[in-house]
Amino acid sequence: AQTVTQSQPEMSVQEAETVTLSCTYDTSESDYYLFWYKQPPSRQMILVIRQEAYKQQNATENRFSVNFQKAAKSFSLKISDSQLGDAAMYFCAYDLLNAGGTSYGKLTFGQGTILTVHP
């Protein structure tokens, strides 16, 4: 079974600064997807960034980037130029591939990291 571990229950950052959230996972599969989701107080799950395991290049979405280390099974999220609106709970998630080679959708989540952004 796959497991996802986020070892930082809470993190804080000053506005405009950079913060890195950690995530490790365990799997015996070679192909899979990894995600970072943001859950603001509204509790709507918002996809932040996605990484396909077969891609060596780290994914980037504007101020959000990941450091994907497949051999170490590590998948950290870096938020640059932090904004007040980034304050939320962040979840790292793992997903298998379906027969079509895309994300199956059956996510295994980490415990979450509460990010506070100070003005």
Place this chain on the structure above:
Amino acid sequence: GAVVSQHPSWVICKSGTSVKIECRSLDFQATTMFWYRQFPKQSLMLMATSNEGSKATYEQGVEKDKFLINHASLTLSTLTVTSAHPEDSSFYICSSRGWGNTEAFFGQGTRLTVV
């Protein structure tokens, strides 16, 4: 982008009654839907996976007779919490995935309070 609508957003019910939560994919056909449960400040735990027209597959430890899942059409799945008790109070979230989607899309969640 794909939209998943979950209804109701919140519900309060009396202990012993049943509550139905709907999850609709508004602009795509959801071949697979997933139901999660989340306690305050905790992670999302998968309860079950449902494929259209098939019986749901429940995760270990989830009572299938208590949490009835129906996925009768490609746009609608329902979760019925039967004979609800206060310990069933939680946040329930659905997600849906269709053919060709690269990810699953989440509903806005339902906060269930059993009094």
